[in-house]
Amino acid sequence: MKQLIGRTFLCGHLILVLWICVRNTALLVGDGHTSLPEWAHESAKRTQSAIAEVHARHAEALVFLDQLWTTYEHAAGIDTGYGFFAPAVPNASKLAFEITYADDYSEYELPVVSDNATGLRLCTLLSQLPRIHYEPLRELVMRMIAYSVWQRHPTAKRIRAVVGFIRVPPPGTARDIDIADYEFQYAYDFTFDTD
């Protein structure tokens, strides 16, 4: 009996893994990041909307169950799909700060991390930022990063966080060009009050 329960649980677990992978693939197609034809994007979008609608219709009644479900996904490490570097490898992001003082003197700084492992994690965050569709959250993350810079420069009048991406040279020209190209994406201006 114990074994049967164990096997049933593990079967259910695998079905959940499969479902999450299918859902994430549909999301990828729906977002239009793939080379599939337009009808495939539209179908994936319609499927997403249908699932979201069903979810929203029962969201209030099933809020507790939904939270338990999400917790299980996180606890088992299956909350995300496995589309690493898919369908294409994005350009690496770069973040720089322009720190302007009251006398309009400006200096530039890069984010400071204590070791390589944290640096790699910060790069992950920067590459994920464009995928945060909820703008206030994206701004909040940027504000926190800028705030950490302001802590080191409390007399600064304005901190401008500039996000861009690094365009690596194409394979053919890599022999000649050793410095990657940098292209502006977006910027946020933040002011912090000493009080």
Add this chain to the structure above:
Amino acid sequence: MGLQLLFFCFSLRASWVSLFESDPTQPVSRELSEAVLNAQSHFIPRLGWFIEGGAALGLSESTVLNITFALLLSTGFLLVIGLFSRSAAVAAWFLHLCAIKSANLMTYGVDNFATIGLFYLMFAPLPDRFALDYVRTKTPQRNRGMADVCQRVLQLHLCIVYFFSGLTKSLGIGWWNGTSFWRAITSPPYDVIPAHTWAILAPALPLIGIGVLVLEIGYPVFIWLRRTRFIWFLGVIAMHVAIGLTMGLYLFAFVMIVLNFAAFGSNVFPFLDKIRPSKAGILQRPRRS
């Protein structure tokens, strides 16, 4: 998985406290990560629970974080030597989960795969025959059937992982013409080897890109066929070794190799299943009867 935990702790040893404490000089705070987590579910484990508990006992945030780090390190060590295997597996899974979820805005593949490995380890019949627990008590593994089921689930899980990883890559043009592979190895922070060194590979890039797709999409089929199992296993291990060495993703490479060995190691190298520790604790090959 114990080694993976030790490497994880080692990689974050210098920044552990600064990464998780409420320090405004840090780029992304634990509070923000946990607030985002709250939006998904209030029940997802996090370090904030320990810090709140510690505060109730009068312990400072950094003290609690240092204790958590020491505990995580200890569970990794216990898993490596196989002492108190079950308790160590459960504690390791929980502490590791708390840590990565408290930094969930900065997590990447390795954290998910480590969680997957630790999750299955909790259910796996323990101790295995190399564990100190086994040498100490001489108690045979009680539930061999469950061990097989756990291994089968891990095998199927890896098949799903590789298939969908390959499938989603194949939906873009980049992996077919090699540009995605090129970007993966030359974009910061993965540019361990300078781009001009890789330039000699330029004509072979589409072939390498397609090779990755074939290896990943073909995994759920060719890893089961007796004739192709060895070559596929070797191919996947080689791919992960290359990812580790050329992109600097050592932890990711290591956890994937561990999971592949745990899932298919005994199928590819059947003699591994027969090696048993001697009385002195030294590994012995099976004798021919």
